[in-house]
Amino acid sequence: MRRSADVSAGKASLADRAYEILRHRLIMLDIAPGDAINEAALSQELEVGRTPIREALKRLESDHLVVSFPRRGTFASTVDLTDLSTISEMREVLEPIAARKAARNLTPERRREFETMIAELRALEATDDQRTLMELDLDVHRLIYRSVDNPHLMETLVRLDDLATRIWCLVIPRIPDLIRHIREHIDLLEAILDGSEDSVAELAGEHVRDFDRTLRTALG
Numbered sequence: 001m002r003r004s005a006d007v008s009a010g011k012a013s014l015a016d017r018a019y020e021i022l023r024h025r026l027i028m029l030d031i032a033p034g035d036a037i038n039e040a041a042l043s044q045e046l047e048v049g050r051t052p053i054r055e056a057l058k059r060l061e062s063d064h065l066v067v068s069f070p071r072r073g074t075f076a077s078t079v080d081l082t083d084l085s086t087i088s089e090m091r092e093v094l095e096p097i098a099a100r101k102a103a104r105n106l107t108p109e110r111r112r113e114f115e116t117m118i119a120e121l122r123a124l125e126a127t128d129d130q131r132t133l134m135e136l137d138l139d140v141h142r143l144i145y146r147s148v149d150n151p152h153l154m155e156t157l158v159r160l161d162d163l164a165t166r167i168w169c170l171v172i173p174r175i176p177d178l179i180r181h182i183r184e185h186i187d188l189l190e191a192i193l194d195g196s197e198d199s200v201a202e203l204a205g206e207h208v209r210d211f212d213r214t215l216r217t218a219l220g
Contacts, residue, residue: 014048014049014052015051015052015053015055015056015059016056017046017048017052018042018046018048018052018053018055018056019055019056019059019060021046022037022042022056022057022060023060023063023065023162026060026065026066026076026162026166027065027138027162027163027165027166027169028131028134028165028169029166029169029170031076032076033076033077033078033079033166033170034075034076034078035075035076036073036074036075037057037066037073037074037075037076039053039054039057039074057074061074063159063162064077064159064163065077065162065166079166079167079170081167081170081219083163083167084164084167084212084215084216087160087163087164087167088164088208088209088211088212090156090160091157091160091161091164091208092205092208092209094153094156094157094160095157095204095205095207095208096200096201096202096204096205097148097153097201098144098145098147098148098153098157098204099144099188099191099192099197099200099201099203099204100197100200100201101147101148101149101150101153102144102147102148102192102200103191103192103194103195103196103197103200104195104197105147105148105149106147106192106193106195110147111193113143114143114189114192114193115193117139117140117143117185117189118186118189118190118193120136121136121140121182121183121185121186121189122186124136124179124182124183126179128179130172130178133178133179133182134165134168134169134172136182137165137168137181137182137185138161138165140182140185140189141157141161142158144192145157145158145161147192164211167215168211168215171215171218171219174218174219175214175218181210181211181214184207184210185207187203188200188203188204188207191203
């Protein structure tokens with residue numbers, strides 16, 4: 001009985017690993033929208049069986065990052081730019097809640113994480129490539145989401161941020177001042193460290209609105 005449980009845990013771990021790797025590739029558009037997902041090739045590349053890959057793809061379909069068609073296979077979902085309004089509408093409500101909770105839930109360890117993140121943002125340079133900036137943007141949001149101490153809220157926030165990031169990556173070549181948008185997080189993180197819940201809520205909401213405006217401008 002114990003052995004069976006251990007085997008199940010091992011499979012879950014492999015599926016989780018495959019899920020995280022594929023999710024990141026999908027949101028960063030390393031797997032382009034509409035691309036076919038080759039289970040056999042992924043199984044060989046990630047050195048896991050087909051079952052963990054299929055389990056990961058089921059989760060990714062629930063996240064709206066892949067779509068499966070009978071007898072055709074699984075494909076990276078398209079990026080629907082019309083989704084921006086509905087995604088922003090939800091994020092404008094939820095991001096301030098997350099920021100408030102992050103300010104309320106500070107621990108000494110988390111404080112150090114926020115201070116480290118602020119230092120990384122301050123160290124950014126205009127010569128940093130877009131990939132570095134986007135990875136850091138993701139890290140900032142994930143740090144805040146981890147601090148809400150509410151797994152259901154965190155899961156929803158991550159899912160929405162993943163979808164927003166796909167749109168972000170699609171229009172990045174048309175954004176003239178990406179580093180400015182990334183650096184805007186500094187004020188938000190400092191407000192969280194100060195524990196000012198009203199300030200962080202306002203800053204988080206404004207960040208979402210600025211994100212929405214920036215993307216709409218880029219989309220013309």
